[in-house]
Amino acid sequence: MSGIVPVRRVRRFLTRRPRPLVLLDFALAALLCVGLLWADGLSDADRAVDGAHVLRVVGIVLAALTIAARRLRPRSSFAVASLCAFVVSALGGAPQISVCVALTAYTVAATAEYALWWVRPGVASLLMAAGVSIGNDSSGWVAVLVANVAIICVGWFAGLAAREHRNRIIATAEQEAERERQQAARVRQAAVDERLVIARELHDIVAHSMSLIAVRAGVARMVMDSDPAQVAETLGIVETTTRQALHEMRLLVEVLRHEHAVDPALTPTPGLADAAALADQIRSAGVDLRLDVRGTARPLPAAVDLSAYRIAQEALTNVVRHAGPTRATLRIEYRAEDVVIEVTDSGPSAPRRRKDAALRSAAEPGTTAGHGLIGMRERTALFDGHLRAGPHGSGFRVQALLRTGEVQPHDHLVG
Structure with missing residues (x-):
């Protein structure tokens, strides 16, 4: 061998x-x-x-x-x-x-x-x-x-x-x-970041619209026999909200399909200029909302403008979801190098306050937040900003600051 x-x-x-x-x-x-x-x-x-x-x-x-x-x-x-x-x-x-x-x-x-x-x-x-x-x-x-x-x-x-x-x-x-x-790792990370952006957009669109629809549908069910006119009005609001949500989702899908699309009409980018329309939607859900704009309104960078709008939209959606019919304030303050978004509500009625106490405690600093607050924190972090969310009197307050230029971060938000 x-x-x-x-x-x-x-x-x-x-x-x-x-x-x-x-x-x-x-x-x-x-x-x-x-x-x-x-x-x-x-x-x-x-x-x-x-x-x-x-x-x-x-x-x-x-x-x-x-x-x-x-x-x-x-x-x-x-x-x-x-x-x-x-x-x-x-x-x-x-x-x-x-x-x-x-x-x-x-x-x-x-x-x-x-x-x-x-x-x-x-x-x-x-x-x-x-x-x-x-x-x-x-x-x-x-x-x-x-x-x-x-x-x-x-x-x-x-x-x-x-x-x-x-x-x-x-x-x-x-x-x-x-x-x-x-380069391949950067491409993969860019794809992950893009998926996160799309996930946030879908969450904001769906959560806001579905919350309004759920509230109005509940109102319609309770007054179905006693107030047919209000039922008809509610159905109209539901129809309008549904169409708007479908329109924004269709635009988002078009952006995904057309990777190099340059048509601005295909980009779902609402901004703070649409705050009045957003306030009307929230008022239709039974919230007595006051819109307070301070400073001189000015065009913001597109990404900052969209994030500020989504933060206001998510905060107001939480008011509708957790506080129901209540009084609330949306404050938008334009400053030299940043913009502040603040949403404050008076809190739900006593029975509902007891029901939602556990949900609201999750939003306090140091505890586990819901997906909405996580998304808002991520949006503010993108622009070296800050987010504060927690109880305010008998209600709740969300306050966000977003930088609009390349400056050093401020230590505190405006009170």
Whole structure:
């Protein structure tokens, strides 16, 4: 069984698709082998074939073979090439064998990083210098030594440069991949934020309209027999409220369908300019509402205007839902760098006050708030604002401040 494993490895090596660069190394090794043998034959033409000659030929062939294996076993190839260069040079062979050492040195330097990087080229250069000084007795041996050592060093430093270049390419690719991941994360976060905005819009539209419809339907049921005229009026209010809610939801759906829509008519963006119409809707639900606008009304940024309107709408819807027929005030105060929305009610009657006490306590700071108050807090936070909601006398007060410009947040709301 042990003999099968090497056979399988040999078969896998022979049948797998060869790498193009390895094939190129084999061709380069063959050319170098022929060239070095020819140069060695010229330098040894006047000497007879002996053991030294055979050893030089073997050393040249082995040095050439290290070129073919330098990508598969870089460090081993470099070591064998350095030893062969020493032997061939010491026996007076062709000093051009230093090219084999330089090529293997390039591969070693390009494929790995070493703490003592100068040790390997230093040892190879010393071996080459020793071989040249031993085997060359001509007057120009110093020049030959310097040239061969320079060739080895050039190969090594070229490998270092190639590795640094490759590392820079890899780092650039990783940075690009990281930027793409961050961009994808920003896109996902934008989608999440957009879903939250849509959820808030749907909540405000549906909760406000359904609360008004529920209140008016209850009134109609109680006076069905005694006051038919009021029933007809209530049905008209229900119809108007339903149509308006459907219209706003249809506009919201159109915005979702048309991602790049630029028609402002497709964008459901009511604002504080519609506060009077909102007050009329609340009055139709039986709330004695007083609208108090302070300061000079001015155009607000679209996002601030919509959020301020939705906060007022949600606060008044809570008045209808929890206090029922009562007195309330909607105060809108325009200031230089912010706008304040305040909704105050007198509270429900005694029986209903006892019924809704638990619901109202949830809105106090430090306790769990309903989805309406959560949405209002999120809207104010978007514009560095504040929201206060809690009991006020026998009733309830919601006070919100939204910034209309890039200023530092105020410490307190207006009382």
